[in-house]
Amino acid sequence: MNYHADVCIVGAGPAGTLLAYLLAQKGLSVILLEQNAALGQAFRGEHLNEEGEAVLKNHHLFEAVESLGVLRMEKLEYYADGRPFKTIYPDEAVGHLGIHVPQKHLLKAIIQKAQLLPNFTCLLHTKVIKLVMDASGYYKGVTAIKGGDTIKINSQLIIGADGRYSTIRKQAHIDAQKHKHGFDLLWAKIPAPPGWEPSIKMALIEDKQLSLFTQVGGFIQIGWNIEQGSFPQLRKQVFTPFIQQLSDAFPELAKTVTERITSWRDFVLLDVFSSHCHSWGIKGLVLLGDAVHTMTPTGAFGLNSALKDAECLASLLNKDTLAHFNVQDFQQMRKQAIEEVLAKQIEKEQTFADNFINKAS
Template sequence: MGIPNETDVLIVGSGPAGALLGCLLARRGIDVLVVEKQPDFERDFRGESLAAPSVIALRRLGFGPALERHGYLESSGVTMWLEGRRIFHVDYNRFSVGTLPIEFPQPPLIRAFHEGAAGLPNHTFAAGTRFTGLLEKDGAVRGAVLKQGDGTAVEVAARLVVGADGRFSKVRKAAGLDPEIAQAERDLLSFRLPRPDGWALESELVVDHDRHLAVLPTYPDALRVSHNLPKKGLGALRKAGFDSFRERVAAIDPRLAPLLEGHLRSWDDTSFLEVFNAQVDQWARDGLVLVGDASHTCTPTLGQGVNLAFQDVVGLTPLIAAALARGERDGVVRAGVFAAFLAERRKHKDFVTGFQRRQESSLAMSTPWQTALRRARMRTLNALPVKYRVFDRLLNLPHGIDPADER
């Protein structure tokens, strides 16, 4: 199917947020064009942790059978180790939400969203297609310029353009919505290892002074491991040599030592992530709205990026549908229709990123006095019921599903 010259909604980016939004809007009879610069979904995604409310939402939206057919891992909790001692633990079974978070790879999830729209004549997906600029008139966005895989440029008129193109969003830049970047003190180098039999199915944070590992069981039989390094410290780490890097990781968590020796062989087995928060003061313009990482880039702490994106999509879908049904002035969906919803989203995003910044500061502590204070603080928090209130608010914000979207 070719790229249409006009559509109701043009979604740039077919990650989880863009693909889900395209499916939900198409189910409502709205003409949707979803474009993705990559030719397929077979690439490395880090955001595989789906919080319990996201799992519930996906099932209510009709994607439960796809989750079951593929398979997933349920996560039972989160544990924090400080200098070799198990100091902090949250048991997810104690939350009233009634469902556990799951680990589920993104490529099959995105495919499930596209399959959910398959056969709908008003849904078009264009892989290998790049966004190159916005079409604007009288201060409003009226569509976008796209470049197909063969280099052909296409202008597509749209009543709404959705920027779902991630943490380095080109749509955001073209719209003049410049983010305020808050760099974290450290970046991350991640890799995968085989998961030993009997390994606990929970997220673990293993900390030794100012060095740490995040160790997450991953479907079907792997561990995702992230190791911190100083900002702009990748060059020095590589200069010290790969054997030195493996020894550094094993010193933090000796359980990984035999796995590192046999399965982490070169820098090619690792993946670098620059860690930062991006705050965009304005998430919408007339004819345009940003979702997911394009509007609120978070750090990887507790894997909230994909879950925040799903919250955006579930809330925006009925607003977009209602605006299109009303027939806004000049046919353009005005930014004002999103104002109240985006104000609430910003409050929750600020809570999440505030928690993440405090966690980053705590992990950067290195002196004996600082680490002793950190142990005492985490041990005290672990003994108090308030930890469950904090994590419940952080992880379990309900997704309000419109009945029109349920399947």
């Protein structure tokens, strides 16, 4: 089966979904492809900062997202010896220190609006296997597998919004410069105890960052930095002393931690790295979000940068500009901002321990 569209977007994460909606609003025909059978299945960052919030508000999407459920962080606390010694509150003009937005809420709100537009199509459970190139070396579409059938999507422009391990980037032979940061990350999720306030809490465990993020629905997400590549050896060790460090750092969670995190299997490992591409696209193809500039979890910048990418790219595309779109224009709009964020992440990682130097005794 063959499909035809002005734009084919691969990857229905925040960047791809928002871009699809914004372009369809402009009258472009858009096909959005997602390899998973449902939206929001892959793990992604879920915290909005001021920039991401502004993007959604610019396009009258935030209210729809909020109606599904969000949670504003009311304070940031640094813990030592089992109690907070420094607390940071939000600027009154901002009203939060980040907003937890479940991935499924964000995508659902955008997709629902996009589906009201007749020129928008979303194909789930559709995995791209090949880029299609014309005789002049210009990318003109993709071949994909949907439900066991091979389909082809012909388009004037292909957008790779398919994440840190982007198939589109690899198929287009665009090199990514990968940078390790010296740590990997263990994720876990536990119920919040009664009376837990929407907050971010930080501790320092053996010179590594331990973070708690309150989530919608009464949960806490735990992010625990460990030495890069150490998990295979770590999980061979006895589990109890390791998890006791979490209970010691946050005593109010001791009971929940003991009940909910009982083995290494209760953690999810994230291979932490950042990357950037010198080229953000080639003839007929553009990359955005993690596909072109992967970020670490530090500072929760990834989601917000991806949303900003989508907004900026959408501002350059319409019926008149599509045929002669120059990816360099998009790259120039976003390159400096992305470089600044990546540098800020490194600075935050290198100076995190400084927050604990003058801790209260």
